[in-house]
Amino acid sequence: MKQSFYGGVHPNDRKEATRHKAVTPLGAAPQQVVIAMSMHIGAPCKSVVAKGDHVTVGQKIGEIAGLGAPIHASVSGTVTAVEPRPYPGGNKVMSVVIENDFQDTFGSDLTPHPDYSKLTADEIVEIIKEAGVTGMGGAGFPTHVKISSGIGKVDTLILNGAECEPYITADHRLMLEQGERVIGGARILMQAFGLQSATIGVEANKPDAIEHLQALVGARADVHVESLRTRYPQGAEKQLIQRLTGREVPPGGLPAHVGCAVFNVGTAAAVYDAVVEGKPVTHRIVTVTGDAVKEPCNLLVPLGTSFQHLIDEAKGFAEEPDRVLTGGPMMGIAQHTLEVGIIKGTNAVLCLTRKEAAPIETEEVCLRCARCVNVCPMHLTPVYMHLYAGKGMWKEAEALNVMDCIECGSCNYICPGRLHLVQSFRMTKMELRQLAAKEKAAKEAAKA
Ligand code: SF4
Numbered sequence: 478m479k480q481s482f483y484g485g486v487h488p489n490d491r492k493e494a495t496r497h498k499a500v501t502p503l504g505a506a507p508q509q510v511v512i513a514m515s516m517h518i519g520a521p522c523k524s525v526v527a528k529g530d531h532v533t534v535g536q537k538i539g540e541i542a543g544l545g546a547p548i549h550a551s552v553s554g555t556v557t558a559v560e561p562r563p564y565p566g567g568n569k570v571m572s573v574v575i576e577n578d579f580q581d582t583f584g585s586d587l588t589p590h591p592d593y594s595k596l597t598a599d600e601i602v603e604i605i606k607e608a609g610v611t612g613m614g615g616a617g618f619p620t621h622v623k624i625s626s627g628i629g630k631v632d633t634l635i636l637n638g639a640e641c642e643p644y645i646t647a648d649h650r651l652m653l654e655q656g657e658r659v660i661g662g663a664r665i666l667m668q669a670f671g672l673q674s675a676t677i678g679v680e681a682n683k684p685d686a687i688e689h690l691q692a693l694v695g696a697r698a699d700v701h702v703e704s705l706r707t708r709y710p711q712g713a714e715k716q717l718i719q720r721l722t723g724r725e726v727p728p729g730g731l732p733a734h735v736g737c738a739v740f741n742v743g744t745a746a747a748v749y750d751a752v753v754e755g756k757p758v759t760h761r762i763v764t765v766t767g768d769a770v771k772e773p774c775n776l777l778v779p780l781g782t783s784f785q786h787l788i789d790e791a792k793g794f795a796e797e798p799d800r801v802l803t804g805g806p807m808m809g810i811a812q813h814t815l816e817v818g819i820i821k822g823t824n825a826v827l828c829l830t831r832k833e834a835a836p837i838e839t840e841e842v843c844l845r846c847a848r849c850v851n852v853c854p855m856h857l858t859p860v861y862m863h864l865y866a867g868k869g870m871w872k873e874a875e876a877l878n879v880m881d882c883i884e885c886g887s888c889n890y891i892c893p894g895r896l897h898l899v900q901s902f903r904m905t906k907m908e909l910r911q912l913a914a915k916e917k918a919a920k921e922a923a924k925a
């Protein structure tokens with residue numbers, strides 16, 4: 478039975494600036510790209526090119542070194558450095574710097590399969606792996622791993638077109654302008670899982686996309702397009718599953734535990750490109766927006782293009798931004814430099830004015846109003862988790878299931894005390910992971 482999820486908030490969607498703007502290629506190609514060797518959950522890739530090498534668009538430049546997905550060149554040109562560079566997720570990561578020769582010479586090892594109907598599940602998984610497809614909604618989980626670990630367990634395939642974060646319209650424009658890639662990707666994923674149908678969930682604030690996708694599916698009726706109530710975080714994996722199937726993913730569990738697999742619509746489009754066109758992931762759609770830029774836009778961007786270049790494409794700053802985020806205002810990460818390059822999960826560069834940005838204030842006293850508890854879609858108690866985090870009582874916070882926090886920011890949004898709740902939960906989770914690693918190491922040492 479379909480069920481609405483608990484909690485959530487209704488932020489102003491602020492999508493008006495770009496919802497009607499078609500995706501365009503860059504007006505000026507970047508002089509250089511800085512391609513991070515870590516664009517996914519798991520171990521960073523190992524660079525397989527060196528300074529002085531010539532590379533083509535689609536050539537593999539980073540090879541898997543554990544859980545991960547390979548990384549490919551997004552422009553043709555010469556590698557000028559392989560060194561640590563700033564990264565949108567924070568800190569520096571090993572990166573391949575390519576000087577663009579502006580020839581756009583394509584050279585991938587993948588073979589196109591316009592008729593994929595004879596491909597086996599293993600063959601599809603291998604193509605998706607070699608194409609470097611990862612979750613394009615931001616999470617960055619390697620798609621080939623999600624498919625191979627779900628085959629035989631998954632009976633329900635869901636595509637996530639909710640795009641519930643305010644401001645962002647990258648998925649909306651993708652569904653509207655390139656819906657064939659999304660539907661095609663859904664059908665390839667159905668084939669890999671051995672399923673006869675799939676459901677695409679789209680928030681009701683994108684009626685044109687819903688109508689367009691339904692028209693593309695047509696009489697075949699194998700892909701259902703479902704309109705979802707506009708409520709944040711409708712696009713969070715567990716909330717989407719509950720809304721579409723009525724199944725609840727248990728605390729600490731994965732969608733596959735309740736027979737579901739969820740892929741972002743951008744991921745489905747990348748699957749289509751890989752299998753049908755023989756193209757690895759080299760570009761993605763990015764929404765560049767916020768009142769601090771002169772001309773908000775949706776752009777098709779080569780991976781590794783700097784945030785500064787994208788802001789220049791949006792005709793620069795209308796005023797000095799209060800902050801620049803990768804992603805939306807609820808879950809986005811503030812950037813300390815605009816020299817970072819976009820990665821596979823970068824769906825937006827959001828430039829907020831002082832007026833738009835929630836002020837970063839000195840932490841205030843909790844009013845014990847319980848609003849954070851009422852909006853938490855994971856049924857957590859943010860007020861108490863925060864209290865324990867403030868005292869360094871990590872295990873007590875763990876007992877309150879802080880590890881289940883999806884960092885959606887709903888509690889932060891509603892909190893009248895303007896407490897830095899999500900920030901403290903991120904820190905608590907990091908501390909708990911470090912504690913778990915230490916405990917594991919101590920156990921192994923004791924055994925030896
Ligand atoms: S505690 Fe976590 S999951 Fe709950 S509202 Fe806050 S950020 Fe979202």
Ligand code: SF4
Nearest residue numbers: 843844846847849892
């Ligand atoms: S919403 Fe903020 S002020 Fe209210 S109980 Fe939660 S943490 Fe305290």
